[in-house]
Amino acid sequence: MPPTPDNRPELRDLTTAQVQELLASLGERPFRVRQVLAWLYRQGARDIAEMTDLSRDLRRRLAAAARLTDLTPTQAQTAADGTRKLLFRLADGQAVESVLIPEEEHHTLCVSSQVGCRMGCAFCATGALGLSRNLSPAExxxxxxxxxxxxxxxxxxxxxxxxxxxxxxxxxxxLLVALEHILGEHGLQMSQRRVTVSTAGRVDRLAALGRGTPAALAVSLGAADDELRSRLMPINRRWNLAALKKALMAYPLKPTRRITIEYVLLGGVNDRPEQAAQLASWCRGLKCKVNLIAFNPHPGAAFAPPEPAAVQAFQEVLAARHVTALLRKSRGAEIAAACGQLAAQDLKAGPPAESAP
Ligand code: SF4
Incomplete structure (x- = not known):
């Protein structure tokens, strides 16, 4: 006999309001939601049975009404600099990766939001996979x-x-459901300044993102002229640099906050001083800072890293034009954990991918 489909909602897929509704449907008072959310996020419970300050009867009824699935990395590779690449096998057999980066006093996690990606950025290994599916809030x-x-x-x-x-x-x-719990007072309570959403430039969704979360915003630019950017990042054919800048100028930012502009430096392609000048002009009037990232080659990549002298010259042009620019250190390149290298190798044998919009 085939297994009966499990129609119970996944607890970590629910918003706070939905958890509250679920508990109300079980006859529970509103304060219970805080207890359950604390178990789901701060305690990171792997099983409803762990929620020991709920009565045994409530745990039983909750488990009958909802499920709780834990995500555990099936593989972790560590680079010489301590960067760890985590591979997660999902319930349907798909796989995603995250990268855990040690800093002096804390760790940063580079989080995935989809299995693959349909944006097709020319410098990115994930882009070559196409999109398999979205990740759920719980994933x-x-x-x-x-x-x-x-x-x-x-x-x-x-x-x-x-x-x-x-x-x-x-x-x-x-993403917004996940961020509600990552930033929320009954969730992980992470700082909104330290949680950054990075987009290739889905201009049509920026306003909704700004309304939906106070998390920080980063935009991957890649080039500040339309012809080159359209070649490197196909999304530019849909929303060009002018449209992107207009949407960013309207983005709701608190007075002390700035948008991060990510610019991956590709040797001989977008790393010339005149291209730095174009970038500085594009940034004019925008509350932003620039992060420069030297390209990390991945197998089959059509680009080379920039020469150190080119990087320095690029930075000097930006500095002379009063654009704050940091060169981001590349971490974990030898385990293919650096920016643009995530490709969850075994994904490549997955189902046919969706193409770009
Ligand atoms: S850089 Fe980001 S948006 Fe572009 S293909 Fe890679 S994962 Fe997708």
Whole structure:
């Protein structure tokens, strides 16, 4: 006999309001929601049976009405600099990766939002996979909870960047549910300044992102002229640099906050001084800072890393034009954990991928 489908909702897929409704349907008072959310996120419970300050009877009724699935990395590779790449096998057999990066006093996790990605950025290994599917809220927060178990109090997990596999704004609804619990007072209570959503430029979803979460925003630019950007990042054919800038100028930012502009430097392609000048002009008037990332080659990559002298010259042009620019250190390149290298190798044999919009 075939197994009966499990129609119970996944607890970590629910918003706070939905958890409240579920508990109300079980005859529970509103304060219970805080207890259950604390178990789901702060305690990172792996099973409803662990929620020992709920009565045995409530745990039984909750388990009959909902399920709780834990996400555990099936593989972890560690680079010489301590960067760890975590591979998660999902319930349907798909796989995603996250990257846990040790800093002086804390850890940063690079989180995935989709299995694969349909944006097709030319410099990115994930883009070559195409999109298999969106991650659920539970699969997004599950990466964070799993990473938290791997770090100690001396260097806690305080920073998240949604720069792993996928375009987060392509999966906005699930992203916002996950962020509600990552930032929320009954959830992980992470700082909104330390949680960054990075987009390739889904201009149509920026306003909804700004309304939906106070998390920080980063935009991957790649080039500040339309012809080159359209070649490197096909999304530019749909929303060009002018449209992107207009949407960013309207983005709701608190007075002390700035948008991060990510610019991956590709040797001989977008790393010339005149291209730095174009970038500086494009940034004019925008409350932003620039992160420069030297390209990390991946198997089959059509690009080379920039020469150190080119990087320095690029930075000097930006500095002379009063654009704040940091060169981000590349971490974990030898385990293919660096920016744009995530490809969950065994995904390549997965189902046919969806193409770009
Ligand atoms: S850089 Fe980001 S948006 Fe572009 S293909 Fe890679 S994962 Fe997708």
């Amino acid at each position: 997004i927060t599950g990466q964070v909870l799993a990473a938290r178990r791997l770090v100690d109090e001396a260097r806690p997990l305080t920073n998240l960047v949604f720069m792993g596999m996928g375009e987060p704004l392509d999966n906005l609804d699930n």
